[in-house]
Amino acid sequence: MRNTDAIEQLAREVEQHPDYKVLRRLQPRRSFGVWDGEEGVVQVAIVDTETTGMNADRDEIIELGLVVVAVGAQSGLAFEVLESYGSLEEPRGPIPPETTRVHGITDAMVAGQRIDDLRVEALLKNVGLVIAHNASFDRRFLEKRLPVFAGLPWACSVKDVAWYEEGFGSQKLDYILMQCGYFHEAHRAEADCLALLEVLQRPLEKAGGVAMRQLLRASTQKSYRIWAVNSPFEVKDDMKAVGYRWDAVMRCWNLETSEGALEEELQRLKLLAYPKRPAKISVEVLDARVRFSDRPGIREERVI
CATH class of the missing domain: 3.30.70 (Alpha-Beta Plaits)
Known part of the structure; x- marks a missing residue:
């Protein structure tokens, strides 16, 4: 088997050809840059859920992913992942087969599992903003299961970032990630959080700055x-x-x-x-x- 350096060299050569596009496996980062001491810092929680269905009134969370990151309060530039947490949770009834086909989570995987409420509350203690990719979905489920989320401001990385204006053909996370040259283990909560963090650190050509900055601004507007x-x-x-x-x-x-x-x-x-x-x-x-x-x-x- 060729070593990693040799494979990377082949990938770079393929990238030069107009008929090919190379996708690299996303390697999530925990450190992004050094704080210069001048800009204020805010803790942001990126969250994602997997559920038994689409209706927050009757369906349940079966997986929670949560990543807390320190970002520049004005620039949105990430400095460091402070904490990350992922947990499965057993619902009251069986997981419908059609939802298992989406996220791959089975009844056997969640048996006996439970989200640690106190751990989540501790992680959110100093958080100034919660971000989800389609917050209208995740927020409803999370406020029902973990009321601590109701007291925090939220932003949505689908609605609060002008992806179409930036030239993306879809707002789906895996599509945006692929357009940035990466793929990841989609539809697993913690992996989706880390993938979204990478996407939100991408510079936007038309808006300027990184996508995270748009979310920080949106959270202050009515x-x-x-x-x-x-x-x-x-x-x-x-x-x-x-x-x-x-x-x-x-x-x-x-x-x-x-x-x-x-x-x-x-x-x-x-x-x-x-x-x-x-x-x-x-x-x-x-x-x-x-x-x-x-x-x-x-x-x-x-x-x-």
């Missing part, structure tokens, strides 16, 4: 969910076409937007749904402590 109360039935297709989503519980169309775009979006809603009369709608204020969770933000009525 967003707003507009609830189009009593909008006419006949405009439902138009509402959907411009990005509004139907909430079956509230029985109302809604759209999340940024602070800078709020007034413009309210004007568009006025023309779209209520052009001939004043209408009382609701605007929900979302910050990093409630965003991506099932808990509501503060709501206020507006007349448009």
Whole structure:
């Protein structure tokens, strides 16, 4: 068998050919750079879960991965992985075969296993931000299983990073990683956390800086969910076409937007749904402590 240096040389030669792309196995790093002493440092927790299904109301976590990393508070540059933790957990019932096909976790693997609640709480003690790749999924499951997560601000590396604008064809973690030239053991929680950390240290050509910086900025900004109360039935297709989503519980169309775009979006809603009369709608204020969770933000009525 050829030695590693020789294989790497072959890989570099193949990379020079336009018809080939080389993927290297990701070797997760624990140390990234030296703190210069000038920039403030914040502890960030990157989390990932594997579950028995997609519904947080009835399904359960069967694996948790958690990586705590020190990053520059302004730059987002990682300095050091401070802690990492991974654990399986036995659910109340059998794991559905269709979910085992996704993550490879079987009933035998989780038998007798339990997440250490106290260990997780200790790891999160000094954390200033929790990050997940699709936080709307992980946050709901984690707050149900480990309430300590409800008291922390969250950011989402799917929604809070402009991957499409940066030229990526998908927001999926394994796709982004492959575009960066790597592959890893996907759909295992701790491995996904370490892979996401590497991706978030990738410089973004258009936005500038690393992707982690965008998440730190997003966590300090408010967003707003507009609830189009009593909008006419006949405009439902138009509402959907411009990005509004139907909430079956509230029985109302809604759209999340940024602070800078709020007034413009309210004007568009006025023309779209209520052009001939004043209408009382609701605007929900979302910050990093409630965003991506099932808990509501503060709501206020507006007349448009």
